[in-house]
Amino acid sequence: MDRFMWTNGLLEMNETLVIQQRGVRLYDGDEKAKLEVGVVLLSTHRLLWRDLKNHECCICIPLSQIIFFEEQAAGIGKSAKIVIHLHPAPANKEPGPYQNSKFSYIKLSFKEHGQIEFYRRLTEEMIQKRWESTPASQPITATAGLKTGRTRAVGIVGIERKLEEKRKETDKNISEAFEDLSKLMEKVRLSVITFHTAAKEMVELSRSIASKIKDKQGDITEDETIRFKSYLLSMGIANPVTRETHGSGTHYHMQLARQLGDILQAPLEERGGMMALTEVYCLVNRARGMELLSPEDLVNACKMFESLKLPLRLRVFDSGVMVVQLQSHSEEEMIASAIDSVSEKGSLTAEEFGKLLGLSVLLAKERLLLAEKMGHLCRDDSVEGLRFYPNLF
Amino acid sequence: MSFEWPWQYNFPPFFTLQPNVDTRQKQLAAWCSLALSYCRHRKLYTLDVLEAQESPVFNNKKIERKLSVEAIQVVFEELRKKGNLEWIDKNKTRCLIMWRRPEEWGSLIYQWVSKNGMINSVFTLYELSNGDDTENEEFHGLEEWMLLRSLQALQAEGKAEIITLDDGKGVKFF
Structure with missing residues (x-):
């Protein structure tokens, strides 16, 4: 949660709103954040959250700070969530509601559904990386504020530094691994979509077969044609509209x-x-x-x-x-x-x-x-x- | 002379009170005319609702349909509105049925009297309804209460006066 910073909630010049969803609560890691339920907004550059009643209360993080994110399915008495893993906050970060946090991830809890659509759009934005191609007029605080150069040190301080560097290295490796994983997930997602379209085509194809059979009349009786058709029709809707995809x-x-x-x-x-x-x-x-x-x-x-x-x-x-x-x-x-x-x-x-x-x-x-x-x-x-x-x- | 049933009599829906207002109106009109013509044919002057339900008018054995008591009451109520029926008791179980209204009877009697040049003469009520002279007239055999009412109607028009005689009532025509 310490990655968030206060904002006026207005979009920058080149920034456009992608999607917004009501009834979202923020979690600092596994703990509920000390904020009410509000609206989460996804723009081409940032992820924003605004209090439902008090519009002054608005916080954001740049999308560039997101390492990886995943879905967490809903359970009994639990709303579906999206877990977002974040890079550590840069040193020159503007102030936000949290000064520090022991967690390096946040959760968005969708009280009024809509997480599937939100997840999809977030994935799209993370692939397109539009914040890179069209930087917002006012440059958003970049992540590249890390210390460079190696300081020579000896003694306990030196050992501590070394350990620190080693930890950072591991962190980086983990982040890369996550990124790979995210790419893999994307591939899986794409293949699922292709499968859906394929299924749709299949239904259409079988429909045309049914009509051809009906035209020819051949040795298939009317009754059988109807039965065949009813099988096909009950095969299903390729992508049903649900509360999860479209909110309530x-x-x-x-x-x-x-x-x-x-x-x-x-x-x-x-x-x-x-x-x-x-x-x-x-x-x-x-x-x-x-x-x-x-x-x-x-x-x-x-x-x-x-x-x-x-x-x-x-x-x-x-x-x-x-x-x-x-x-x-x-x-x-x-x-x-x-x-x-x-x-x-x-x-x-x-x-x-x-x-x-x-x-x-x-x-x-x-x-x-x-x-x-x-x-x-x-x-x-x-x-x-x-x-x-x-x-x- | 046998009674000629209207076509509706063999039409099953005729025996169910129709919910559609227009249809019901036509149905009731048909029932009214059937009930009156049947009573006229059988020379009936009083009716009991329960007995009526068993009579052939409201009970068609051939098509196994009969009009419910409620429906009969609706028909009778319709007849009452037209002036062809009067309830005898409060519970509406018995009624007087007048297939001719008193005024109509009155004018029939008056026509007969004037045709025979007997204006200004006095008749007893028995003479009018059961006398030999009136044998071929339609009002021959008219029940006394009905006859009295017809004469009262004439009296109201100033064409007759009812007088009390030693052995009953009489009437003088003007």
Whole structure:
């Protein structure tokens, strides 16, 4: 923590903000720092931390001082953390909240998630080293303040000096080793990303195969095509939006809504433009695999469809049943199809209608009730159940 | 002469009170006209709700549907609003049904009286409803309370006056 120095929190001329994340607590080594929870900001040159309430309270370290950093996964009652190992503070460092510290690393504890995205951006910045190519107008205190030259000394002082130098040498070696490790980690990360894209391509490829099979019709039955397709569709979302990657709150729900928009388009078209929210919930969570979604988050994301101008809508029927439907899915058509089917058969129950259209009973009933509400159908409620008839009155 | 059932009588939804307001209005109108025409056909003047539920009007055995007591009460209430029905008791279990309103009966009687040139003559109520002269008229066999009400309606119009005779009531037409 003694590496930090006070700052006014303003960015320099050539410095740009990369990412910021709320709800971050600082740790001096393993101990909680004597600071509240605040906002951590990553710029092209520095890592800044600002108190949530008192904006005057703002501290920073230059990125050049970072040796190595690693993730620490969250546990029960513990937030995920990023551990940052730092070079020792230069002698001419400006004052900061800590005069000295026994630790050479700090931790960022993410109370409100967002650590994955932050880690990614920090990695990018550390690779690009933009602070070297475009130095900030006011040069930030450099690390190169180490003593040079060898002082001749004898006696105990001399031995002590030698030991000191040896220690420094070891420190340097460790730092280099860490840097190598960091490069290795980066390589691993890159290969993971390539794997993700490969997986995505694979899904797309198999989709095209599915459509080709469907076109040819060959000796594969419709039923089998559907089953094959359902396997492929449930294969998963390549990179699900999670609280870890996008933090909590509105931003998270917006991103989630966008992703839902992408993955629900095809299943909705297949099901006649409408799906019960429970059905959507199952489908989405199956596709997400491990990154399960809470019902609340799903509803909140669905509520965003309209403001994000996505072609989907969340609709609440009078009975309280919630469905996701395509915007193009018009009510008139829905009613017309209900009237057609009922007129054709003379009368229908919700079960029969559902079977006829391949809908769930719940949705079939909602459609019939809608048509009734518009005055196109009427009901016969007897011991045999609820049947709908064309409105002949 | 057999009673001719309307088409709705064989339409199962007819026996379920419709939740849609417009549909329900049409349904109730159909029920009102069915109930009145049936009562007229059978010359019924009083009805009991529970008994009515078992009568063929509200109970179609062929399609196994019958109107619930609540629905019957809704239909009766609708008839009351139109002036065709009056409850006898507070609990609304029995009612008087008037397939012609008193004013309509009154004018029918008055037409017959004036056609036969008997204005200014006096009739007993029994003569009007059960006399030989009125045998071919529609009001022949009208129950006394109904007849009295029709005459009261005429009296209000100034076309008749009810007088008390030794052995009952009489009426003089003007």
